[in-house]
Each structure stands twice: as structure tokens, then as C-alpha cells.
Amino acid sequence: MLDLRWVVENRAAVEQMLADRGGTLDLSRGDPWALDTERRALLQKVEQLRHRQKVCGEEIARRAIVPKALATASPWPARSRKRRRVRPFSARSAM
16 A cells, blocks of 8 residues: 555656556546645645634624624524423333
């Protein structure tokens, strides 16, 4: 098993090792080195977006934009908050 980082950094060696074994590099499904470059760029973008989300969340919390009345209000109707009596297991199994 080859380490991905080593494969990316040593493309010529990988191609030579493959040729020594009588194989060829099939690039019909895409160049693995180009895919790795794209993957790294996407990971970097995801990390930037996560950082932005964290900073924005902290800013919203710091400003306390949400009024207290809205922060404690439930989005569910009052009737759904009523507690329902749960029958004991023996009563349920008798059905």
C-alpha cells in the first residue's frame, strides 16, 4: 500500500514502478494527480466556509440579536407541548 502523499509527490517514481511491473496508467477516469489537487482546493474552501460560519455565529451571539421573548418561545403549538400520559407496558401489551 502506497501513501497518498508519497504518490502525489513522486509521480515519476510511481509511473516507473508501474511500468516495471508491466502495467500502464489508465487516465480515462481522470488524472489522479489533478483530482488530488482539486480535492485539496475543495478541502481548503470547506475549511474557510466553516471558519466563516463559526465567526458569524459568534458575532450573532455577541450582539444578541434575538430578543429574549423570541429566544424562549417554542415554535410548536401549545397543544403539542402538553404531556401525554403513557400507558404502562402491561396495558399496551394487552391490546
